Amino acid sequence: MTDQLERLNRLPLRENLRGLQPYGAPQLDVPILLNVNENTHGVPEDVRQAIVRAVEQTVAGLNRYPDREFTTLREQLAGYLGHGLTAANIWAANGSNEVLQHILLAFGGPGRTALGFPPTYSMYPLLAGATGTGYESGSRAGTFDLTPESAAEQVAATGANIVFLCSPNNPTGTALSLDVVTEVYEAGSAAQAIIIVDEAYAEFAHRGTPSALALLPGRERLIVSRTMSKAFALAGARVGYLAAAPEVADALRLVRLPYHLSALTQATAVAALTHSARLLENVDEIKRQRDRIVAGLTEMGLPVAPSDSNFVLFGGIEEPRTVWQGLLDAGVLIRDVGIPHHLRVTAGTEAETTIFLEILRSLIRPNLS
Template identity: 75%
Template sequence: MDDQLERLNRLPLRDDLRGQHPYGAPQLNVPIQLNVNENTHGVPRDVQDAIVEAVRSVAGGLNRYPDREFTELRDSLAEYLGHGLTADQLWAANGSNEVLQQILQAFGGPGRSALGFPPTYSMYPLLASGTGTDYLKGVRAEDYGLSAESAAQQVRALAPNVVFLCSPNNPTGTALGLDVVDAVYEAGEASQAIVIVDEAYAEFAHAGTESALTLLPGRRRLIVTRTMSKAFALAGARLGYLAAAPEVIDALRLVRLPYHLSAITQATALAALSHRSSLMAEVEEIKRQRDRIVSELERMGLTPASSDSNFVFFTGLEDPQKIWRGLLEAGVIVRDIGIPGSLRVTAGTERETTVFLERLEQLLAAEGRLPAA
């Protein structure tokens, strides 16, 4: 790594990129991968068949550029989200990271700032750096919560141009109340802040958890981002999207690359959306396994966060790295996110969840935390 860094530093790299590390969790060949919040159930057979047929139908026209405005896909996404949204309020790109990047290209940049509230999604500062946007770090409560009063006060004090609100938050998994979003939006009036509510895990939220989509009417600076990587099991297809006022969509057209969504990507997403009942059935099973993990971790004397996502963040570990290694030895990889005493685990299939829980219990028992099994 030192040699690689030395070679990199010989290049005329931008000063603000020197010493930076690329985003990425460990990519290890492990039987049970519960570290990057993928949908481990896979793509249902009927959705696979629909995708194959959809791709076949466009394959003959790949010599032509795709629909630059991905009109049919925007219609379909608007229909899926509901809330009275229309196609002119929808935008999509290659994963929600590209969606966020385009927002920063349009509303961030040199001389402008973006505010996040760590611990939160670790791509926010990297996307800010890549677009020349100053990244400001807000603060959360000791339990990693974020109140409307605290968030609004920080927005007023820092006057950012862009605010990231991750809900459900990654890595903690907890959703924000809409009062937080509304308070941040009002507090950002003075700086005309674009407020992004990142709802990548929205489909996994508990019943009664409201989406920020309900706040869009009358709020032209509010953007709600989503992804098809999680609930739709399409992490490998790369399709993220957002809902916002039509003028926001017009702004993003100024910075997007020409024909940025391939015909194959559009066809894949449309096929998945038209067969979403199978995928939503998987979501319900994932939620059951998530809630099972929370219950079992509490029984083991650990402290899991209440999760509205497809993963569980938990604290109370004396040596997280030791537990991480012990799980890895059993063929299970989870995520060490660098927060003392904690780990994060994706809710997998019933079998994957069982292997994780049984191995974790063995490791805790070996530490004297639990009776030996």
């Protein structure tokens, strides 16, 4: 036992938190960072200047609390999403993780259970534990697929109060059909389950891939969560949001901290949304590099999970840690997500993609499984 862990265990920590490790990917200073699915293109200069002007105007009023209802931001987000949504359907917080935390605080807690389908976003069980919510892990097919029948059967069998459906899924990149969402929603009726469709990477989906936003009318227990971290290149701004029935936002008002979105955060997000078309210009280029990665990995003989996101999960690696370290030694950081014989890489710029593929190709032959 480390000294740090020993000191921690002397504190009256909640029992369900003992032994847990905090979430965190390596934050290393290397030339090419392709490990946490950031938008490596950054914010265009003209949008950057617009954000700076908006923040500068806001600074004069920092002695006052921000708009507690972040009304302008909710109006802008509703307009961006479309689907007939209004500000009443929108909630936002400091990153989509805080959005999910608000949901768990309102609808989870002691005596209630959340269900996820690993491999999926590793924050789901951590957020559940932090809010005193039980967590159960469902199962997927060996190809990482989740069928409507299997998902619905598992929801009904567990009686889960909250269900996480990540689409496109992190870390596999696979998108769910809307049939999965509708079947899960119906299967959760007996428990009045809240169904969360986490669409953090929705903007990167292949053309024609449907969004669960289309399913919101008439489904008051359905929530679609999004983020401005990825497609909008605003990971550092920490802006996540959701769309749902207005009563869901009313429930979340009961658990949010007062004035939880700072005036600077609101100003940044509103300015970015005003220039959404400009910010999203890079999305098509990122998708091209993702597809280029898929093609390159396939040429190397590596199995690749179908990706509707800005990252690619690939397998066939006998010693993932060795390959991961070899890439890091060459200045490229990707992600070991803990799936045997697999690694995950973010689609970066054309130059970053070229370097990644060239280095991987040099490392891969002695490490094929």
